[in-house]
Amino acid sequence: MDEEVAKLLNAAIAVHASDIYLLPKKAEYQIAFYLEGRFQIQQELSLVQAQRLINFLKFKADMNLSERRRPQLGAWTYQDLQQQVFCRLSSVGAFLGAESLVIRLIYPSLTATGYFFPEQFEQIKAACKQRGMVLFAGPMGSGKTTAMYSFAQSFKEQLIMTIEDPVEIYEPNFLQLQVNDKADMSYESLLNAALRLHPDIFIIGEIRNERTAALAVRAALSGHLVLSTVHAKNVYGVYARLVNLGISKFDLEQTVQLVSYQRLIETTGPMPKVLFDLLTLQDVSWQQIEAKKKGGMTDEWKNRLISCKDSGEITPAILEKYLQG
Structure with missing residues (x-):
């Protein structure tokens, strides 16, 4: 799971996306980046794959894994090969009970x-x-x-x-x-x-x-x-x-x-x-x-x-x- 998360975050950082979305659909999840003022769909995951990914990210951000309905906030600092990126996570349960997660990427201070x-x-x-x-x-x-x-x-x-x-x-x-x-x-x-x-x-x-x-x-x-x-x-x-x-x-x-x-x-x-x-x-x-x-x-x-x-x-x-x- 570490490798999957690193791959996802590195892809978002490479294009300087401001947010990563994990959004439930009917029978799958969509992963999307918010990039250049637009919502851009990247890939689809099965419900099982997405929930594993969400649980891992919530664990890293010190969020309650058993709470999937009420809004939660968490934070985590991700270190890639070149920089540290501060990740602010927000989760909430959708209408039919599936959980959504948004990761705001805060990049290092610029010169x-x-x-x-x-x-x-x-x-x-x-x-x-x-x-x-x-x-x-x-x-x-x-x-x-x-x-x-x-x-x-x-x-x-x-x-x-x-x-x-x-x-x-x-x-x-x-x-x-x-x-x-x-x-x-x-x-x-x-x-x-x-x-x-x-x-x-x-x-x-x-x-x-x-x-x-x-x-x-x-x-x-x-x-x-x-x-x-x-x-x-x-x-x-x-x-x-x-x-x-x-x-x-x-x-x-x-x-x-x-x-x-x-x-x-x-x-x-x-x-x-x-x-x-x-x-x-x-x-x-x-x-x-x-x-x-x-x-x-x-x-x-x-x-x-x-x-x-x-x-x-x-x-x-x-x-x-x-x-x-």
Whole structure:
């Protein structure tokens, strides 16, 4: 079974898939990768083969093997010949009792060579040297968490605390806290406890509601650097989303250093690279934000994509695919 799991994970890592799905069908299971924004079926397994594979993966991730109905989360670090990949597992029983499993693959932190334009990497890094918030957006599998950790890891000899639900990347040099509402470990209670430790940098896994947004702003206003992710269609939408979550425009102007939207884009080379769309409130008016929050990228995004096509790093088809984000 070790060899079967290694073969599956190595195949997913080779194409830089963001997720592996084991999904029950009528008389078999499908294995699929989430890759380049698409769900791609790889192979089919018998029910017996799939259950053996699921049980092995759940064992590795310290999950309850006998529980096949209720949702479970687990984590496991997979080591191949070249790198460690953090695997976050999620299982749940489907309608007819068969169990499904999804493996989120979190890749090692990238250096500036993992991005099309190193100066964008340096711009985000410079923003992270200021007090306030640096926010990351992008669709599932675009590498937001990896990027956020990459920038935090570049700061040596500082106390970095994370508050996540769940923890996605194990980083032994960070103090990582995981939300557990059943144990009265909410975002709010963990942040209150964390503030007493006076960390230099906070990572808040995701700003997903009014409470989390208010806590992130509170931490930023108290003099900390806060890194977090926000779900939005573009950089303009991040600012609009925070206003909708009850954050005043004044507080956003006081706290947000930079918003980054990113996509992991296929290249003509062996590996994809990240392209950022960056925006500060010095670059745009609130009227522009309101007008473009539902769609549309900055002119800089389009110009950089064209530059990538002209230099041969991406194809014309890829340019068209990502022109609108």
